[in-house]
Amino acid sequence: MFDFTVEASAGDSEARVGNFRTPHGDIETPVFMPVGTKATVKSLDYKDLEALGAEIILANTYHLAMRPGSELVKKMGGLHKWMHWDHPILTDSGGFQVFSLKDSAKITDDGVEFQSHLDGNKHFFSPEKVIEIQENLGADIIMAFDECAPAGVDEAYARKAMERTHAWAKRCLAAKTRADQALFPIVQGSRFANLREESAQFMASLGTPGIAIGGVSVGEDTEQKFYAVDAAIKHLPKDKPRYLMGVGTPDDILEAVDRGCDMFDCVLATRLARHKSFWDFDGRHDITNQKYSEDESPLCAGIPCYASTDFSKSYLRHLTMENELLSMRLLTLHNIAFLFHLMKQIRAHIKTGTFQSFKKDFLTRFLKA
RNA sequence: GUGGGUGUAGCUCAGUUGGUUAGAGCGCCAGGUUGUGGCCCUGGAGGCCGUGGGUUCAAGCCCCAUCACUCACC
Numbered sequence: 001m002f003d004f005t006v007e008a009s010a011g012d013s014e015a016r017v018g019n020f021r022t023p024h025g026d027i028e029t030p031v032f033m034p035v036g037t038k039a040t041v042k043s044l045d046y047k048d049l050e051a052l053g054a055e056i057i058l059a060n061t062y063h064l065a066m067r068p069g070s071e072l073v074k075k076m077g078g079l080h081k082w083m084h085w086d087h088p089i090l091t092d093s094g095g096f097q098v099f100s101l102k103d104s105a106k107i108t109d110d111g112v113e114f115q116s117h118l119d120g121n122k123h124f125f126s127p128e129k130v131i132e133i134q135e136n137l138g139a140d141i142i143m144a145f146d147e148c149a150p151a152g153v154d155e156a157y158a159r160k161a162m163e164r165t166h167a168w169a170k171r172c173l174a175a176k177t178r179a180d181q182a183l184f185p186i187v188q189g190s191r192f193a194n195l196r197e198e199s200a201q202f203m204a205s206l207g208t209p210g211i212a213i214g215g216v217s218v219g220e221d222t223e224q225k226f227y228a229v230d231a232a233i234k235h236l237p238k239d240k241p242r243y244l245m246g247v248g249t250p251d252d253i254l255e256a257v258d259r260g261c262d263m264f265d266c267v268l269a270t271r272l273a274r275h276k277s278f279w280d281f282d283g284r285h286d287i288t289n290q291k292y293s294e295d296e297s298p299l300c301a302g303i304p305c306y307a308s309t310d311f312s313k314s315y316l317r318h319l320t321m322e323n324e325l326l327s328m329r330l331l332t333l334h335n336i337a338f339l340f341h342l343m344k345q346i347r348a349h350i351k352t353g354t355f356q357s358f359k360k361d362f363l364t365r366f367l368k369a
Numbered sequence: 370g371u372g373g374g375u376g377u378a379g380c381u382c383a384g385u386u387g388g389u390u391a392g393a394g395c396g397c398c399a400g401g402u403u404g405u406g407g408c409c410c411u412g413g414a415g416g417c418c419g420u421g422g423g424u425u426c427a428a429g430c431c432c433c434a435u436c437a438c439u440c441a442c443c
Binding site for chain 1: 397399402405407408
């Protein structure tokens with residue numbers, strides 16, 4: 001269980017195509033994992049996700065623990081059965097939510113006390129508690145509890161958060177009881193190369209089936225982000241999947257794959273859809289722009305999804321301007337389909353040894369001003 | 370018909386005792402959004418202040434007339 005095999009490596013890059021085996025099926029990497037925070041990828045159901053070709057989706061520990069509670073999900077047979085998704089699932093640990101709720105959170109070596117965003121009630125997350133919740137939820141891949149330091153912290157703070165994350169990773173491993181779940185620890189260290197290297201070496205030593213790089217996409221610029229990734233990834237084992245958390249623009253994914261990252265999750269694809277934006281090969285666009293009002297062209301030709309090809313920009317703009325439910329659904333379908341198409345092309349070009357030229361061509365067009 | 374009220378941005382309205390380039394919210398136009406948020410943030414365009422006269426150095430604010438809408442009473 002949880003075997004990872006590298007099936008192809010790009011000659012001109014650290015990029016590789018791999019296969020990760022889980023109890024609910026194999027995942028071909030590099031993979032993008034759509035985010036389904038509250039056990040639903042907003043506006044989509046399992047049939048939509050299967051039609052899109054989703055291999056694995058995310059759900060969120062913090063949100064499900066607050067409501068309806070992980071015990072209820074366990075009682076209903078676990079996440080897979082409950083949401084009728086018979087494919088791999090990954091649950092986040094709640095570490096990032098602690099980061100987001102930092103105003104009301106008290107962090108100690110033992111864990112984090114925080115107030116629910118729903119009703120203000122006090123809760124306490126410890127590494128052991130977070131494992132218990134994730135075992136109740138029943139995902140295939142579960143994440144270690146971590147402290148995600150905000151961008152811009154000084155080195156002393158970054159070290160403190162990193163060391164706490166290391167101690168918590170060991171406690172998560174010790175608390176874990178289910179053999180059918182893979183625990184991924186999370187490399188921290190903020191923007192400091194020495195810390196990133198130390199953290200990567202520590203997490204690699206734990207011998208888990210995969211390792212995540214966290215603490216990026218928290219407000220830093222692209223250069224800092226990949227400076228941190230570069231420092232960490234050279235100490236991560238090549239025979240384990242590397243999961244870069246929270247990264248999900250097409251350009252960032254290409255840069256990260258180039259460096260050897262295998263797994264990605266990001267709310268952007270689905271959130272941009274809710275916020276009226278879509279990707280195409282020329283970048284990101286706001287569908288409500290007036291220039292689309294009489295544009296009869298499809299949202300994005302060349303993407304194998306009916307939402308991308310079967311409706312005009314004019315119609316989608318109208319749906320969006322009117323806040324129709326269908327707008328969010330179609331834009332969500334398209335944005336996910338766009339990323340899946342990108343991942344498919346990435347895998348194909350790694351296999352044929354043409355990753356670098358593909359990356360260059362894609363970015364030249366996608367990022368042109 | 371009589372008496373009262375209201376007319377200021379596309380919409381709902383604010384405009385201090387008359388005093389520089391008349392404001393807000395929403396909408397519209399355009400940016401931003403990377404491990405939660407159908408959100409939020411930042412810019413921009415847009416007004417002969419119902420109309421016509423008058424008083425004043427100066428009127429969205431005061432006076433007269435007129436039109437429109439509205440309420441009450443005959």
